[in-house]
Amino acid sequence: MNTHAIEAQYPFKRSTSVQLRFNDIDALGHVNNSVYFQFFDLAKTEYFAGLEVNADINWCKPAIVIANVNCSFLVPTVFQEPVEVLTQCAHLGNKSLTLLQHLINRDTRELKATCATVMVNLDPETNQPAPLPKVWRDAIVAYEGHE
């Protein structure tokens, strides 16, 4: 089942601990698949908030939206398991970027799930893809330490 897992090319610089809730667990006794995306979104928010951007972020009027997610579920997550999400920008395109995220057990470092998210910058006027703002591009390159 590991064939879909997405390899990281660079070291992860951002780690986000996740607090599990009782209702994250479904009838199978595992964290429900849909909840993994709540974790990944939480870590995305932290990733972007941790960048040094010379601009205000309006979380409720985003220009950069999620276009595609590709997530492989490798090992189930159980109640009270300590987990964290590692996040990196794996690709920085002209109008889009790809975040790579790993959900791991905080203690054993076991890889639970790996998710690539393509985010696209939209022009608020036309709602069409537009070049990523330079302040964001610069902030990501500065944070990740490579193009």
Added chain:
Amino acid sequence: MNTHAIEAQYPFKRSTSVQLRFNDIDALGHVNNSVYFQFFDLAKTEYFAGLEVNADINWCKPAIVIANVNCSFLVPTVFQEPVEVLTQCAHLGNKSLTLLQHLINRDTRELKATCATVMVNLDPETNQPAPLPKVWRDAIVAYEGHE
């Protein structure tokens, strides 16, 4: 943004209307991305429940688990929008199958999101991938009308 959308090779025979809830909508005024997977899961349950399988389904002890999802978000879904999920088995492998699902507006038939889910059959003893049970394979072929 449409490049990631997954094309359907066969007609969809299964449709599942989805009842939106107020809290499905997030601060952006759209159905939150993570909620789409609740919709797709709901429709998967209906898809499998609608097959004529000569075996009991134990939803709480599944043999067939989700290994990978690949979902493209094309158009946001808003509060009180009528939506439905179309589901088909797009690929039937030896140990895995791929479900293709489209979330559409029930009235306009506009495509909102498209998701491919790879599901793998696990041997309950070893937890390793194992050939799909013949009763399931037969039921899917009979339902879809092709191999």
Added chain:
Amino acid sequence: MNTHAIEAQYPFKRSTSVQLRFNDIDALGHVNNSVYFQFFDLAKTEYFAGLEVNADINWCKPAIVIANVNCSFLVPTVFQEPVEVLTQCAHLGNKSLTLLQHLINRDTRELKATCATVMVNLDPETNQPAPLPKVWRDAIVAYEGHE
């Protein structure tokens, strides 16, 4: 455990069928307590949308907010159980109203949970309780058929 259940004084005129989702079920095999409030909110939305109000409803800028809920859980709800929410306005005060809601099994009419919700009208300027708008009061009285 039935002592907390809230009796209905009037017949329920509004019924809302609820579509259960797989992830509504928690590790105990029942619909999670927190999910009941998603059901009750869904039915509140339908209740208000079903009134003949001579005014537009802006669901995203509500004047009438939830101040208190009092919910008794009588019988667990299980996966694929057919359920519906019955809703009535049980009390119409000057600045507040109380909705009474029953979650029942659609087939057996078994009472699963009963919830009283106090909703208060807020003046958008001061954020303080203010008299309920007359159009709402009239619409509720007309719908329920009594003061």
Added chain:
Amino acid sequence: MNTHAIEAQYPFKRSTSVQLRFNDIDALGHVNNSVYFQFFDLAKTEYFAGLEVNADINWCKPAIVIANVNCSFLVPTVFQEPVEVLTQCAHLGNKSLTLLQHLINRDTRELKATCATVMVNLDPETNQPAPLPKVWRDAIVAYEGHE
């Protein structure tokens, strides 16, 4: 709107920080009401896990279930607001106990919501209320420091 708020008779000894998620926020820009109960449940789990009970806790086969919640919503909670839940056992009956919980802003100590939860011990054979196990009663009295 403060009249329904439930006063604490004793000091709170248990505090649980809550990690907000992006999708906790609904279309109104506030943490959705139903999500408060996820927070309170999380804090209940921590409260019970923090007791020194001479017995194993099986979270997935609870004997003590939620019979009633009475929650007052005083002040909305917004995205990225630091919040915590304070929990105490406010009443220890023969077959039931009442937990009192306050959701507060971690920095300003502003009270956001207050919730009383009645939990009943069920005999697993008959599913009827039964006296609270002595190990639990002793552990709660020892923790709270009073009867």
